Amino acid sequence: MTLKSDDVRSIAHLARLHIEEDAVDHYVDDLSSILALVEQMNQVDSQGVEPLSNPLDATQRLRDDNVTEVNQRDKFQQIAPDVAEGLYRVPRVIE
Amino acid sequence: MPMTVTEIRQGLASGQFSSVEITRDYLQRIAQHNPALNCFISVTEDLALQQAGAADALLAQGNPGLLTGVPLAHKDLFCTDGVKTSCGSRMLDNFIAPYDATAVERIRDAGAVMLGKTNMDEFAMGSSNENSWYGNVANPWNTAHVPGGSSGGSAAAVAAGLAPAATGTDTGGSIRQPAALCGVTGIKPTYGRVSRYGMIAFGSSLDQGGPFARSAADCALLLQAMSGFDARDSTSSDTPVDDYSARLEQGIEGLKIGLPKEYFAEGLDSRLARVIETAIDELRKQGAEILDISLPNTHLSIPTYYVVAMAECSSNLSRFDGVRFGHRCENPVDLEDLYKRSRGEGFGAEVKRRILIGTYALSAGYYDAYYLKAQQLRRMIKNDFQTAFDSVDLILGPTTPEVAFKIGAKTDDPVSMYLQDIYTISLNLAGLPGLSLPVGFVDGLPVGMQLIGNYFDEARLLQVAHRYQQVSDWHLQAPEAFS
Numbered sequence: 001m002t003l004k005s006d007d008v009r010s011i012a013h014l015a016r017l018h019i020e021e022d023a024v025d026h027y028v029d030d031l032s033s034i035l036a037l038v039e040q041m042n043q044v045d046s047q048g049v050e051p052l053s054n055p056l057d058a059t060q061r062l063r064d065d066n067v068t069e070v071n072q073r074d075k076f077q078q079i080a081p082d083v084a085e086g087l088y089r090v091p092r093v094i095e
Numbered sequence: 096m097p098m099t100v101t102e103i104r105q106g107l108a109s110g111q112f113s114s115v116e117i118t119r120d121y122l123q124r125i126a127q128h129n130p131a132l133n134c135f136i137s138v139t140e141d142l143a144l145q146q147a148g149a150a151d152a153l154l155a156q157g158n159p160g161l162l163t164g165v166p167l168a169h170k171d172l173f174c175t176d177g178v179k180t181s182c183g184s185r186m187l188d189n190f191i192a193p194y195d196a197t198a199v200e201r202i203r204d205a206g207a208v209m210l211g212k213t214n215m216d217e218f219a220m221g222s223s224n225e226n227s228w229y230g231n232v233a234n235p236w237n238t239a240h241v242p243g244g245s246s247g248g249s250a251a252a253v254a255a256g257l258a259p260a261a262t263g264t265d266t267g268g269s270i271r272q273p274a275a276l277c278g279v280t281g282i283k284p285t286y287g288r289v290s291r292y293g294m295i296a297f298g299s300s301l302d303q304g305g306p307f308a309r310s311a312a313d314c315a316l317l318l319q320a321m322s323g324f325d326a327r328d329s330t331s332s333d334t335p336v337d338d339y340s341a342r343l344e345q346g347i348e349g350l351k352i353g354l355p356k357e358y359f360a361e362g363l364d365s366r367l368a369r370v371i372e373t374a375i376d377e378l379r380k381q382g383a384e385i386l387d388i389s390l391p392n393t394h395l396s397i398p399t400y401y402v403v404a405m406a407e408c409s410s411n412l413s414r415f416d417g418v419r420f421g422h423r424c425e426n427p428v429d430l431e432d433l434y435k436r437s438r439g440e441g442f443g444a445e446v447k448r449r450i451l452i453g454t455y456a457l458s459a460g461y462y463d464a465y466y467l468k469a470q471q472l473r474r475m476i477k478n479d480f481q482t483a484f485d486s487v488d489l490i491l492g493p494t495t496p497e498v499a500f501k502i503g504a505k506t507d508d509p510v511s512m513y514l515q516d517i518y519t520i521s522l523n524l525a526g527l528p529g530l531s532l533p534v535g536f537v538d539g540l541p542v543g544m545q546l547i548g549n550y551f552d553e554a555r556l557l558q559v560a561h562r563y564q565q566v567s568d569w570h571l572q573a574p575e576a577f578s
Contacts, residue, residue, distance in 0.1 A: 007455075008451070011451050011454050011455045011458070012451060014454050014458060015409060015413075015438075015450050015451060015454040016413075016416070016431070016434040016435050016438060017435060017438045017439055017442070017447060017450060017451070018435040018436045018438065018439030018440075019439060019447065020439075027447075027448070027451065030448055030509055031448065031451055031452060031455070033509070033510050034401065034448070034452055034509060034510060034513075035452070035455075036510075037397065037398055037401065037510050037513065038398045038401060038402055038452075038456075038465065039398070040394070040395065040397075040398045041395060041398045041399060041402070041465075041468050041469060041472055042468075043395075044392075044395060044472065044475070046468060046471035046472055046475065049471040049472075049474055049475060050471070050474060051467055051470030051471050051473075051474065052470050052471075052473040052474035052477060053300060053470055054286075054300055054330065054526075055286045055300060055301075055473075055477065055523075055524065055525055055526025055527075056285075056286060056287060056332070056526050056550070058287070058330060058332075060329055061329055061330075063326065072193065075193050076193055076419070076420075078191075078193075079189070079190060079191055079193065079420045080418075080419055080420060081417065081418070081420075081421075081422075081423035082423070088418055088419055090418055090427075090430050090433060091427050091428065091429050091430050091432070091433055092429075093429075093430055
């Protein structure tokens with residue numbers, strides 16, 4: 001699988017990741033070589049094999065729906081880039 | 096100076112030195128040697144001396160815990176309340192963790208003193224520690240060489256005696272590979288053994304925390320403190336934790352150890368293979384029965400691993416968006432610009448590569464061909480191990496295909512870097528425990544041997560490593576420049 005520069009731009013957009021225009025070719029090469037490595041998976045017929053997502057085949061544990069967290073808003077907002085009146089500030093979304 | 100945790104505990108118990116004294120000694124060694132090695136991102140001197148003072152008070156009362164007064168370091172991936180937790184990234188350069196990881200909390204509750212936070216590949220992505228925003232770490236055995244990664248700072252700190260022990264995390268070999276390259280002992284436990292709560296996530300179905308130390312006996316102490324069920328980690332196991340130290344002295348007579356032929360095939364440096372064979376002979380002499388086995392899908396582990404790890408990382412790292420914490424770009428024009436530039440500036444090259452591949456593998460139309468296929472192969476790899484464990488108690492091989500390479504040797508070729516993980520990553524895919532211990536040298540650089548156990552059989556790995564360390568002294572050697 002060889003990627004084109006437009007593929008890289010579109011994947012970067014999906015990942016909400018800015019990449020410099022002059023680095024696109026470099027990513028095309030790097031990502032294509034990684035995909036070539038990954039293609040080795042196709043040497044094997046895995047039809048009918050049940051996918052393994054948790055290595056111990058464990059399922060998600062459930063617990064009672066009780067409140068376990070305490071409110072630490074002030075502490076958490078001390079490390080936020082931009083807050084006002086207890087809210088996180090971002091650029092205007094709705095005009 | 097390099098001492099073991101066991102020796103420090105004895106020294107503290109007998110009053111030979113206080114925790115404040117030994118902590119000052121380590122802080123002094125860090126001040127002296129860290130400029131050459133770059134093992135530490137943060138040194139928490141005031142906190143360490145305060146914790147050491149409290150430990151001395153406990154020791155005076157005669158009621159110490161498992162690690163009371165023992166100084167050690169944490170990989171900068173574990174959240175530490177009130178202390179910068181960077182994960183080796185510009186993204187988190189300004190991140191003061193607002194809570195403790197469970198492993199950190201348990202080690203502190205056992206009485207340990209935190210010296211600081213160690214350097215690492217950014218977000219644990221790398222096998223050489225060259226991907227850190229804080230610069231590469233040097234291997235104490237030869238500072239022109241890499242220490243391995245991603246927990247390179249922890250491994251190098253223990254090897255150079257800047258800490259008697261340290262924590263690490265292992266997603267594809269990030270404890271075992273740097274342990275091998277730096278000549279120390281490190282163990283990645285079974286998936287679910289050590290809580291992932293407060294460990295900054297990379298590949299959530301692969302990540303496990305564990306210790307580095309100078310001996311298996313020390314690793315047993317650290318792992319004891321770290322292990323056990325935690326309700327805050329949804330994949331934490333409630334399997335009872337063995338008494339690791341109590342089982343250390345059990346012999347290895349009659350133990351069946353399997354050598355996978357795929358781990359001794361093409362790609363392994365022949366000089367390194369000879370060192371491993373000598374160590375195998377020693378285990379045979381100690382009464383172990385050595386058998387040849389096969390793990391036929393070994394060659395699939397690298398492509399499978401990189402699809403699973405990159406898919407999971409692209410999802411996990413989507414939380415770094417410049418809104419609630421971490422790096423935010425200057426003057427964003429709109430929300431999308433804020434996300435894209437904050438992430439573009441905050442992440443380094445390798446992290447970006449992996450996010451892009453993972454995003455691609457999970458995108459519409461490609462999911463079945465990549466992620467689903469990888470999960471099927473993942474089961475085949477796990478089944479290989481299960482079949483092998485029907486006939487052997489333990490699997491043994493090299494930890495890495497070569498000894499520590501030169502800084503810069505593989506930075507232009509991500510794929511050749513990924514091949515360093517050939518013997519370690521299949522354990523993460525299968526969720527099995529693995530331990531690396533030093534068994535000799537090639538070109539003056541340490542060789543690591545990997546022991547692979549069945550699920551929750553950490554005690555057996557520690558026991559075999561301990562027996563080997565009773566009859567060898569590779570683990571006691573220290574690099575001359577830092578001895």
